[in-house]
Amino acid sequence: MSFSENVGSGEENPLREGMPDERTVRPATVVIFGASGDLTRRKLLPAIYNLALSRLLPGGFAVVGVARRPKPEFGREMREAVAKYSRRKPLDEATWSELEKGMAYVQGDFNDPATYARLAAELGRLEVERGTGQNRVFYMAVGPTEVPMIVRGLCDAKLVVRPADGPDASYQRVVVEKPFGEDLASARALNKELLACVDERQIYRIDHYLGKETVQNLLVFRFGNTIFEPLWSRQHVSHVQITVAEELGVEGRGKFYDQTGITRDIVQNHALQLLTMVTMEPPSSWDADAVRDEKVKVLRALRPIRGREVLEKTVRAQYTAGTVRGDRVPGYREEPDVDPNSKTETYVAMSLRIDSFRWGGVPFYLRSGKRLAKRVAEVALHFKPLPHRLFRDAPQAMDGGPPPSVRRGEDEPNVLVLRIQPDEGIALRFATKVPGGGMTMRNVAMDFRYGTAFGSSTPEAYERLILDAMRGDATLFTRADEVEAQWGFIDPILAGWRDQDAPVATYEAGSWGPREADRLLVPGDKWRKP
Amino acid sequence: MTALPVGEALARIEAELASFWSSPDEQAGAPMTKVRSSTMSFVFTAAPSEIEHARATTDALADTHPGRAFVLTSDGRLAPWEVSYDVRAACRLDGGTPICFDWIEMTFGAMACERAGSVVAALVVPEVPVVVELGRGAPRALLPTLLPRADRLIVDSAHTSVARIAEMLHMSTAPVGDRQFVRTYQWRELVARFFDDARPSLGSIREVTVGRTPGGATEPAALFLGWLGSRLGWGFEARDRARDRHGEPVRITLRDDPREGLAPGQITGVWIEASLEGEPLSLACVRDRENPKQVAWTRRGARVTSHEHALGHRDEAWVLVKALDATEGDRVLRDALVLAAQWSER
Numbered sequence: 001m002s003f004s005e006n007v008g009s010g011e012e013n014p015l016r017e018g019m020p021d022e023r024t025v026r027p028a029t030v031v032i033f034g035a036s037g038d039l040t041r042r043k044l045l046p047a048i049y050n051l052a053l054s055r056l057l058p059g060g061f062a063v064v065g066v067a068r069r070p071k072p073e074f075g076r077e078m079r080e081a082v083a084k085y086s087r088r089k090p091l092d093e094a095t096w097s098e099l100e101k102g103m104a105y106v107q108g109d110f111n112d113p114a115t116y117a118r119l120a121a122e123l124g125r126l127e128v129e130r131g132t133g134q135n136r137v138f139y140m141a142v143g144p145t146e147v148p149m150i151v152r153g154l155c156d157a158k159l160v161v162r163p164a165d166g167p168d169a170s171y172q173r174v175v176v177e178k179p180f181g182e183d184l185a186s187a188r189a190l191n192k193e194l195l196a197c198v199d200e201r202q203i204y205r206i207d208h209y210l211g212k213e214t215v216q217n218l219l220v221f222r223f224g225n226t227i228f229e230p231l232w233s234r235q236h237v238s239h240v241q242i243t244v245a246e247e248l249g250v251e252g253r254g255k256f257y258d259q260t261g262i263t264r265d266i267v268q269n270h271a272l273q274l275l276t277m278v279t280m281e282p283p284s285s286w287d288a289d290a291v292r293d294e295k296v297k298v299l300r301a302l303r304p305i306r307g308r309e310v311l312e313k314t315v316r317a318q319y320t321a322g323t324v325r326g327d328r329v330p331g332y333r334e335e336p337d338v339d340p341n342s343k344t345e346t347y348v349a350m351s352l353r354i355d356s357f358r359w360g361g362v363p364f365y366l367r368s369g370k371r372l373a374k375r376v377a378e379v380a381l382h383f384k385p386l387p388h389r390l391f392r393d394a395p396q397a398m399d400g401g402p403p404p405s406v407r408r409g410e411d412e413p414n415v416l417v418l419r420i421q422p423d424e425g426i427a428l429r430f431a432t433k434v435p436g437g438g439m440t441m442r443n444v445a446m447d448f449r450y451g452t453a454f455g456s457s458t459p460e461a462y463e464r465l466i467l468d469a470m471r472g473d474a475t476l477f478t479r480a481d482e483v484e485a486q487w488g489f490i491d492p493i494l495a496g497w498r499d500q501d502a503p504v505a506t507y508e509a510g511s512w513g514p515r516e517a518d519r520l521l522v523p524g525d526k527w528r529k530p
Numbered sequence: 531m532t533a534l535p536v537g538e539a540l541a542r543i544e545a546e547l548a549s550f551w552s553s554p555d556e557q558a559g560a561p562m563t564k565v566r567s568s569t570m571s572f573v574f575t576a577a578p579s580e581i582e583h584a585r586a587t588t589d590a591l592a593d594t595h596p597g598r599a600f601v602l603t604s605d606g607r608l609a610p611w612e613v614s615y616d617v618r619a620a621c622r623l624d625g626g627t628p629i630c631f632d633w634i635e636m637t638f639g640a641m642a643c644e645r646a647g648s649v650v651a652a653l654v655v656p657e658v659p660v661v662v663e664l665g666r667g668a669p670r671a672l673l674p675t676l677l678p679r680a681d682r683l684i685v686d687s688a689h690t691s692v693a694r695i696a697e698m699l700h701m702s703t704a705p706v707g708d709r710q711f712v713r714t715y716q717w718r719e720l721v722a723r724f725f726d727d728a729r730p731s732l733g734s735i736r737e738v739t740v741g742r743t744p745g746g747a748t749e750p751a752a753l754f755l756g757w758l759g760s761r762l763g764w765g766f767e768a769r770d771r772a773r774d775r776h777g778e779p780v781r782i783t784l785r786d787d788p789r790e791g792l793a794p795g796q797i798t799g800v801w802i803e804a805s806l807e808g809e810p811l812s813l814a815c816v817r818d819r820e821n822p823k824q825v826a827w828t829r830r831g832a833r834v835t836s837h838e839h840a841l842g843h844r845d846e847a848w849v850l851v852k853a854l855d856a857t858e859g860d861r862v863l864r865d866a867l868v869l870a871a872q873w874s875e876r
């Protein structure tokens with residue numbers, strides 16, 4: 001029996017065979033910078049608690065929060081946050097109290113070396129008490145400007161060292177939140193700062209979209225089934241629409257938003273991730289670099305949109321007052337802390353091309369906006385029309401009566417919709433025969449919903465991502481060259497808008513966007529109303 | 531429930547299901563088409579006294595593994611060729627769409643048992659796997675017709691002996707999940723952890739002791755020893771003696787360890803004596819006396835470490851989901867069951 005071959009050989013532990021590998025996480029401490037902030041409360045601690053509840057955390061585990069404010073009751077506050085934001089309720093006391101035993105808070109400014117000395121002391125204590133060794137995941141739940149300072153502080157205090165090889169060597173990793181820079185230059189500068197003291201292998205850049213089950217499922221759908229991939233090319237696909245729509249407006253973050261805009265906030269990261277997942281070539285393995293190599297290739301094959309081309313291939317817009325889900329809402333320029341003459345876009349639509357053998361000639365329509373009719377993220381593949389419409393001019397009805405009418409819209413080509421949120425699932429539109437004499441067709445949708453097949457409480461993106469960072473699996477994190485390629489595509493568009501003084505269209509809140517977006521489409525194509 | 535000949539009952543069940551599925555759902559006010567969501571057909575068979583328990587199991591499963599559920603038993607009081615049945619169906623709204631499931635309960639008379647497999651075959655949902663779970667007291671007469679239909683078998687070695695399970699493995703080639711193997715996962719994980727950084731000592735284990743509370747319906751040490759032995763290439767010469775793959779002897783000791791507040795047949799501790807680079811290595815993973823949900827994990831000798839671990843509690847719905855889905859351990863479990871049955875026979 002092969003499994004006994006390596007007994008005592010110093011290789012794999014044969015007793016681990018058949019155990020879920022996600023569980024074989026080595027003991028570690030997660031250090032959260034920005035622990036008094038919103039992300040920690042709403043996402044990170046609830047995710048860590050749910051990992052504990054699913055028994056996915058290692059036996060030796062600790063969490064240390066670091067931020068400026070004093071937090072004498074850090075444990076209690078986190079308990080309240082978890083009770084409120086956890087996907088599973090009510091709070092399991094036993095699990096929480098076990099977690100809380102390994103929890104600590106260090107107060108201090110990120111630019112003060114004493115903060116790192118205090119952190120080192122706390123880590124020294126916990127690493128012995130909780131048996132976590134020097135395995136550390138430093139989570140940067142802070143804005144991008146703070147990150148270099150923190151990483152430098154960690155390096156100077158020797159809390160992070162470059163990785164040593166060997167199966168039992170301890171590890172230190174740095175998790176960086178989005179946004180990763182605000183343009184290509186700042187992203188490059190941030191990469192440079194990080195790489196000055198840690199290796200690329202130690203950096204985990206978060207795009208929480210990649211932690212979503214349904215986004216990962218895009219790859220399973222494509223590469224885990226035999227019947228779809230053969231259709232996945234210019235031979236069969238007429239165009240692809242990618243929509244990331246929100247109902248919400250700027251929600252009190254007018255000041256932040258007015259400096260950012262939807263292109264930086266959503267398109268540079270989430271929407272481009274969706275695009276690459278849908279269009280990448282199959283990687284040779286489910287290995288972090290193999291997957292990311294393929295994604296980067298797609299980004300490099302994206303035809304740049306430069307200078308005057310922005311006027312033809314993109315539309316930027318802002319919402320005006322309107323009604324969303326029955327509520328009257330103000331226009332963007334009337335939102336608090338927004339410049340009344342602002343040109344910041346709350347909607348963007350683009351017509352993209354990928355210059356590759358697989359996708360040459362296929363338009364990719366990408367749009368994202370706030371205050372649209374509905375919260376939805378989806379990718380829709382529209383297939384080519386039939387080469388010959390056999391049933392369109394159907395013969396006389398059997399009974400000799402008038403020919404059956406084929407109503408408009410009812411003989412449209414097939415569409416495959418991959419819904420990311422909400423109601424995660426897959427829908428396929430195809431034609432069927434209407435029962436009775438004649439050959440009248442009607443389109444129907446075959447609809448599959450994940451929630452109904454696997455229960456609705458699937459893990460949150462952050463659970464998967466925190467666990468992967470602890471396991472050292474970077475597949476679902478953005479690599480340096482990937483982030484730079486994303487910005488490399490976005491930067492010229494932002495510059496084009498500025499240099500060409502591109503118009504800012506408007507759309508009514510609660511609609512599907514500005515009419516101007518229609519001119520991006522090839523004649524005959526229509527924007528979807530999901 | 532009325533009793534009918536098998537064929538007639540089947541026709542009525544089909545008619546009831548057809549009428550349910552072809553009528554619209556009215557929950558949302560307006561009539562809406564029902565949507566079926568199917569991941570499997572789940573067949574639970576157990577003694578008649580276990581039916582309530584079976585219902586709870588299949589109800590809980592509808593949330594995570596919807597499909598068609600069957601609860602099958604047999605009852606000597608029915609006319610031999612008859613069956614009694616009950617059909618239930620329910621819908622819940624998901625994003626405005628009614629998602630529906632159905633349940634079929636059948637009790638077979640003594641002679642009708644041999645037709646259970648064909649009834650199931652007629653009623654299962656196409657294209658999705660058939661999972662058969664053998665609950666407590668599953669009627670023996672149902673098994674020969676059900677097991678060959680299974681794409682996956684779920685057993686529970688906490689109430690069915692490993693010898694009996696090994697026997698069933700001969701009746702079906704389907705992969706097996708064992709609830710008890712899921713429940714005792716943490717013991718195996720904690721034992722595996724002893725060796726993560728001391729792998730060479732796996733080849734020098736000289737003694738294994740398993741403690742357990744007395745009075746269990748089956749021997750809890752069997753599965754554990756079957757697992758450990760099969761991973762390491764051991765053969766059992768007697769219940770208290772194994773040979774490792776180099777032919778070296780390993781002493782096996784079972785220890786009765788009564789604990790207040792712990793059910794019978796629970797593992798209370800595992801002790802292993804081995805050596806590493808010529809130095810003795812003593813490993814122990816033992817439930818705390820005061821708090822049996824806590825274990826002390828210690829290594830002494832060539833490696834010195836100690837931790838406390840919470841064993842935590844998992845409800846049976848979770849245990850079943852893992853037995854269904856955690857297929858990565860299938861081969862390991864099969865090897866463990868086969869060797870555990872050999873150990874039991876010694």
Ligand SMILES: NC(=O)c1ccc[n+]([C@@H]2O[C@H](COP(=O)([O-])OP(=O)(O)OC[C@H]3O[C@@H](n4cnc5c(N)ncnc54)[C@H](OP(=O)(O)O)[C@@H]3O)[C@@H](O)[C@H]2O)c1
Pocket residue numbers: 033034035036037038039040042043066067068069108109110111140141142143144146177178179
């Ligand atoms: N919130 C979300 O849901 C969300 C989602 C996706 C991505 N993100 C990203 O995650 C990051 C953090 O977001 P957030 O919403 O949690 O921000 P936040 O609420 O503003 O929290 C910022 C944290 O950083 C600390 N901090 C900032 N400067 C500091 C300094 N010089 N010294 C010590 N502590 C300092 C703050 O401590 P004090 O308050 O104690 O001063 C606070 O704990 C951002 O990059 C954001 O874009 C957030």
